């Protein structure tokens with residue numbers, strides 16, 4: 129349709145949202161569906177955070193606020209960066225938006241010109257390349273492999289950088305793989321960046337607190353302080369605090385950049401929800417005690433899913449360090465035919481046949497830039513995971 133913009137024609141709708149919608153549709157039609165597509169914890173928002181929101185409503189904190197975050201929240205964000213990451217930021221360096229998604233979008237809109245390249249390691253969170261395209265830039269995909277636990281190597285990063293590179297988007301622990309970079313692994317990447325002073329780092333630390341076993345989270349500006357002046361450190365309350373619906377994300381970085389991001393936001397959505405901002409103040413300043421038990425639950429579910437999937441012939445599922453996803457390879461299943469006669473030509477065919485024939489909804493790997501794989505979100509009840517993995521095994525065992 130000529131009426132729609134050429135920019136929009138370059139992007140595709142979010143495939144993860146599409147899978148979630150398709151699963152919901154089938155469920156509404158009466159099918160027995162187990163949805164492992166959504167990227168959100170099944171826990172409820174902690175009570176102290178809900179109480180803070182109710183209090184904000186009662187106190188009439190229901191009006192427009194300053195565009196990029198109330199002072200109380202910016203102060204809480206600065207304290208969080210200091211406490212958790214050893215990073216010093218002033219409130220003027222902080223920007224608060226309607227979810228981490230808007231933070232990333234603002235940053236790209238504020239900085240990209242036509243021809244600017246953004247290096248995105250694959251597998252990547254689905255929105256990165258399309259946001260870059262929407263902002264007029266060019267995504268450059270640097271593929272990591274299962275052999276390195278889906279982590280980019282220094283050589284792979286070096287090869288992806290050109291004189292036109294503006295940003296590296298970095299995400300650890302990762303959506304969709306759950307892979308987390310150790311200090312040493314990240315240092316190898318920051319060493320590469322030190323050789324390319326024109327490249328900035330957009331680090332998406334959304335899954336910081338969802339880190340398991342002996343994995344210790346670290347972030348680029350902490351590992352290489354000399355990158356501080358060209359790093360935007362992005363985080364949010366959606367995942368760790370089970371607040372996906374509240375829509376609060378934040379970032380800190382050079383003031384000139386956060387000021388530019390504020391300008392984008394001031395002409396699009398203005399302030400994030402006032403009530404959610406007060407809830408986020410409590411999330412960051414209040415007790416963090418629920419994180420450990422939540423993580424115990426996630427580890428138990430991760431171990432269950434990894435074990436069951438690795439028992440399936442043709443599936444190889446690495447053990448991730450964090451987040452609530454696993455990203456198994458199905459290289460051993462490509463070319464086979466399902467009991468209902470579907471040829472598993474690629475991972476999209478696999479996910480479609482799995483949903484139609486067994487009612488298990490997963491997201492196919494091509495959506496995340498590395499195939500043949502699929503992503504399972506294990507942020508759901510143990511019984512549902514057990515049943516889903518049993519169905520996946522029966523489906524795969526039935527392939528000929």
Ligand SMILES: Cc1ncc(COP(=O)(O)O)c(C=O)c1O
Pocket residue numbers: 167226227228229230253299302303332334364365366372375376377
């Ligand atoms: C890696 C990553 N970054 C950012 C986001 C966006 O988070 P929010 O819900 O706060 O917009 C998500 C959500 O799925 C994510 O997985």
